[in-house]
Amino acid sequence: xxxxxxxxxxxxLAIGKVTMAWNGAQHMLxxxxxxxxxxxxxxxxxxxxxxxxDAAQRDIVAAAAQVVWADPKEAANLAELKSLIKxxxxxxxxRNETVHTMWEALFxxxxxxxxxxxxxxxxxxPKTMASAFEDPPRDYAGEYxxxxxxxxVLGRELxxxxxxxxxxxxxxxxxxxxxxxxTDAAGGPPSAPKT
Numbered sequence: 001x002x003x004x005x006x007x008x009x010x011x012x013l014a015i016g017k018v019t020m021a022w023n024g025a026q027h028m029l030x031x032x033x034x035x036x037x038x039x040x041x042x043x044x045x046x047x048x049x050x051x052x053x054d055a056a057q058r059d060i061v062a063a064a065a066q067v068v069w070a071d072p073k074e075a076a077n078l079a080e081l082k083s084l085i086k087x088x089x090x091x092x093x094x095r096n097e098t099v100h101t102m103w104e105a106l107f108x109x110x111x112x113x114x115x116x117x118x119x120x121x122x123x124x125x126p127k128t129m130a131s132a133f134e135d136p137p138r139d140y141a142g143e144y145x146x147x148x149x150x151x152x153v154l155g156r157e158l159x160x161x162x163x164x165x166x167x168x169x170x171x172x173x174x175x176x177x178x179x180x181x182x183t184d185a186a187g188g189p190p191s192a193p194k195t
Contacts, residue, residue, distance in 0.1 A: 007141070010141045011141045011144070014140070014142075014144035014148065015098055015099065017144070017145065018144050018147050018151065019099055020148075021147075021149075021152045021154075022091070024155040025151055025154050025158055026054055028161075029057060029058060029088070030048050030049075031162045032061055032161060032162050032165060033061045034048075035162065035165040036064045036065055037068075054092065058085045058088060065081050077161075077164075080161065084154065084157055084158055088158075091151055094143075095147070098144050
């Protein structure tokens, strides 16, 4: 089914996708923080979300990873996570523009008053306001669709890091929880007690 969206609906959809993709990536950072810190969910949530800015949340994940992965054997994990956090930080300005811009839709009509067109006017700052009058006009919906896709890819990469951390944690738990089985002198299972 093909749906023709109006320009304002297309923009709204793109803004929503950026918002969801950003929040998905931030949620992955929270889960990574919980895993790295070893805190129970409620404690990790209290610490992580006490930090009100996304930048501070990214910083605490990087700092926790730096401590937990201080061993040179963990250098690759640390470098990968820091790279992902840095990439997420580079998207922050575009995400903030996308989410925090106040939009105004101006409706214009052709000479017959039969055909409507929409001019979307960003009203956040002189910089974004001026871009509404560029020729050709700035394609906000197209830009934001690209940003949403880039953030979705980044979220999936963070999910992969989280899944590796969970897998390693589960292996450690299994090692700790397995009962120790004694063996006889030949290395086999203990023989049944004689009655």
